Amino acid sequence: MEDWKKEWQPMIDAIGLNFNEGRKQWGADSVERGSIRQFLEPLEFDCPLHYDKAAANEYGYSDVVAPYSSLFTWLIPPYWEPGMGVFNRAERNTPVTELPLLVVSTDLAPPTPFYFATNVEVDYIKPMTVGDRLCRVGDVLLSCVPKETKVGRGAFLTWETKIQNEKDELVAKIRLETYHYFPHDK
Amino acid sequence: MGVKQQHYWEDVRIGDEIPSLHFPLSVARLVMAAGANRDLNSIHHNSEYAKETGAPDMYANIIFLYGMWERTVREFMGLSGTIKSVKEFRMKVFNTVGETVVTKGFVKKKWQENNESLVELQIWSENSRSVTVGPGQIIITLPKRP
Numbered sequence: 001m002e003d004w005k006k007e008w009q010p011m012i013d014a015i016g017l018n019f020n021e022g023r024k025q026w027g028a029d030s031v032e033r034g035s036i037r038q039f040l041e042p043l044e045f046d047c048p049l050h051y052d053k054a055a056a057n058e059y060g061y062s063d064v065v066a067p068y069s070s071l072f073t074w075l076i077p078p079y080w081e082p083g084m085g086v087f088n089r090a091e092r093n094t095p096v097t098e099l100p101l102l103v104v105s106t107d108l109a110p111p112t113p114f115y116f117a118t119n120v121e122v123d124y125i126k127p128m129t130v131g132d133r134l135c136r137v138g139d140v141l142l143s144c145v146p147k148e149t150k151v152g153r154g155a156f157l158t159w160e161t162k163i164q165n166e167k168d169e170l171v172a173k174i175r176l177e178t179y180h181y182f183p184h185d186k
Numbered sequence: 187m188g189v190k191q192q193h194y195w196e197d198v199r200i201g202d203e204i205p206s207l208h209f210p211l212s213v214a215r216l217v218m219a220a221g222a223n224r225d226l227n228s229i230h231h232n233s234e235y236a237k238e239t240g241a242p243d244m245y246a247n248i249i250f251l252y253g254m255w256e257r258t259v260r261e262f263m264g265l266s267g268t269i270k271s272v273k274e275f276r277m278k279v280f281n282t283v284g285e286t287v288v289t290k291g292f293v294k295k296k297w298q299e300n301n302e303s304l305v306e307l308q309i310w311s312e313n314s315r316s317v318t319v320g321p322g323q324i325i326i327t328l329p330k331r332p
Contacts, residue, residue: 028224035222042219043209043253046188047260059265068269069252076224093235095228114239116229117248119276124269151240177276183240 004146008155010108011144019104024135024164028078031066031132039070056129066128071163071172074134103178104139104159112154112180119158119177126171133166142175154181192264195296195303195328204262204291204307209254211246211283223249233283245280246287251319255309258289259324262307266329270304274322285313294323302327 029035036050048055049065056064066074079096080086086096103115128134142158156179163172209215213231220230225247228235236244252275259269281287291309298304305328310320 038222039253042215042222042250043257045253045257045260047257047265048189049265055265067253067256068272069249069256070223072225072249072252073223079226093228093232093238095235096226114229116227116239117277119274120248120252121271121273121275123271127268181240183238 004153007110008144008146011106011141011155011157012146014106014108015141015144018138018140019106020136020139022138024137025075025077026133026135027073027075029074029133031074031128031130031134033064033130035073036064036066036070036130039067039073061127061129063130066130066132068122068124071122071124071128071134071174074128074132075136075163104141104157109155109157109180110182112182114152114183115154115178115180117176118156118179119175121175123173124171125173126165126169128165128171132171134171135164137162137164143177147179149179149181152181152183154179189261189265192266193262193328194331195305196331198293198296198305198328200293200296202293204258204289204293204309207254207258207261207289209287209289211281211285211287213244213283216244216246216250216283219250220247223247223253225249241280241282243280243282243284245282248275248277251275251277251281251287251311254287254289254311255319255322255324258291258309259307259326262291263305263326263328268327270325270327272322272324274320276322277319279313279316279318281311281313281318287318288312291321303330304328 140160146155158177160175217231230247233244294308295306307324
């Protein structure tokens with residue numbers, strides 16, 4: 001095995017482990033009508049289930065229902081909270097101090113500076129309607145595959161997570177694959 | 187544009203084409219999408235930053251691309267349809283600013299199980315050069331004719 005791939009061995013050894021057993025990781029906000037409306041805008045997504053309560057009721061939903069694809073939006077934690085400082089530098093391309101996206105923090109993986117999502121699979125159990133608050137429960141590592149790609153050297157990680165609402169009802173199960181990497185030297 | 191009609195399970199045939207949708211990706215649209223779906227990783231709204239990470243330019247985030255599939259499927263199935271699962275939503279190529287994403291698909295399978303009328307759709311996204319997302323599978327439920 002090449003040396004850079006060996007750095008991922010602790011993650012490979014951890015396949016099957018639940019990194020956040022029993023821990024609930026809540027999204028920043030409840031499912032809100034205004035946020036759903038904003039979600040529809042860039043998609044030009046004209047579906048009355050997502051903006052008309054009467055239409056949603058007619059089709060069996062208790063309130064305006066969120067698009068299936070917005071599941072991840074309701075799971076993203078806040079970028080800023082009272083007491084935090086996340087915009088500390090004025091350089092043009094400085095990102096917020098910490099991205100709270102749906103990546104599992106662990107010391108077992110090499111400290112790659114970049115990542116992006118590459119694959120997602122979702123089983124939907126229950127609709128997400130206005131007023132729901134969602135959380136992730138547990139993050140089981142399903143696979144770790146070191147690979148060199150066009151953008152750099154790193155590994156594809158796949159995690160399985162259960163999604164629950166504030167009533168502890170199962171809403172969905174997701175399997176998210178992300179690629180974490182060190183970019184190639186320019 | 188919009189959800190115009192209801193599709194019934196009996197009327198769906200294997201091989202039926204799912205009408206394509208076009209999503210031109212301007213900077214304004216990518217910025218709006220990142221703000222709306224909360225994936226504010228700079229790779230999705232800042233060209234210079236995206237290039238530092240090895241990408242050719244800023245590119246659409248996974249939630250936005252996933253939404254394109256959902257809108258495509260919703261307009262095909264109608265308001266009574268539901269989505270049971272999405273599989274193999276695999277992003278193969280960056281969907282960069284300046285490209286137009288085109289969603290495509292067809293009916294792959296239909297069956298009944300546990301009192302549900304199910305249909306499997308094969309869906310993918312293309313840009314001017316290649317397939318960029320998928321092909322993946324979306325399993326939906328459709329109502330039966332009254």
